[in-house]
Amino acid sequence: MNKDRPKYRQIIEAAVEVIAENGYHASQVSKIAKKANVADGTIYLYFKNKEDILISVFKEKMGHFIDKTVKAISEKETAKEKLLTFIQMHYKQLSESPYLAIVTQLELRQSKPELRAEINKVLKSYLNVIDSIIKQGLEENDIQTDINPQLIRQMIFGTLDETVTTWVMKSQRYPLIDQAEEVHQLLTKGFFK
Incomplete structure (x- = not known):
């Protein structure tokens, strides 16, 4: 179809x-x-079924999200600027789609292994965007080389994930985008030179 x-x-x-x-x-x-x-x-x-709908929602929305984010970060030069834009895009797009924020932060946390595996496949392309920023930072000697890049990726993803989950749990009562600069500063102080 x-x-x-x-x-x-x-x-x-x-x-x-x-x-x-x-x-x-x-x-x-x-x-x-x-x-x-x-x-x-x-x-x-x-x-096929309700699971297929949930996975398709995530694929569609995440695909659109990644396309817009990649376009926005490609306009920036340094890894530091790209990371800030990445954070801003993450917050902006979920702020503009409160229902999607609820689905991604709460409903995609499914315990069924098959469903988790499908969601993780989609998430991989999102994580690849983070990896590309880290790779550029390492190549340009802006990121500390004594920190495991996978750990840096986890810190970026985990921080964004947790701040959005908190925003959702607090009924989206404050502008999420207002945290972008501070989150960026916190992250970059941790692993940028």
Whole structure:
């Protein structure tokens, strides 16, 4: 089935909202269909099951997120500038999509190993963007070489992940983007020269 068709998009957008509002386990396919304004059976023309919908939501949204982020950081020169832009884009895009923030921070934490494996495949391309910034920083001798690059990646990812989760848990009561500069400063003081 062609994924560029409007109904596919409608279902993806509806799924983000329904899953954010009800939680993954309480989000029946029928609720998603109703929100998307399509018949229940139409969902199965595009997706195998509810798990496939969740994974597809993540793939679609993360793909779009990565494309915009890569474009924005490519306009910067140094690894330090790229990292700041990366942080800003991460916060900006999730701030603009509060339902997506809820889904990524809470509902994607699934315990089913098969589902986790699929989510991790998608996450890999996001982590590759962080790795490219670290690699540039190492090549330009801006990042300390005595710190394991995987640990640096974990610190960047973990910090962003935790700050967004806290923002979601506090009902998004403050502008997430306001933390970008401070988070950048905290991270760069840790491993940049």
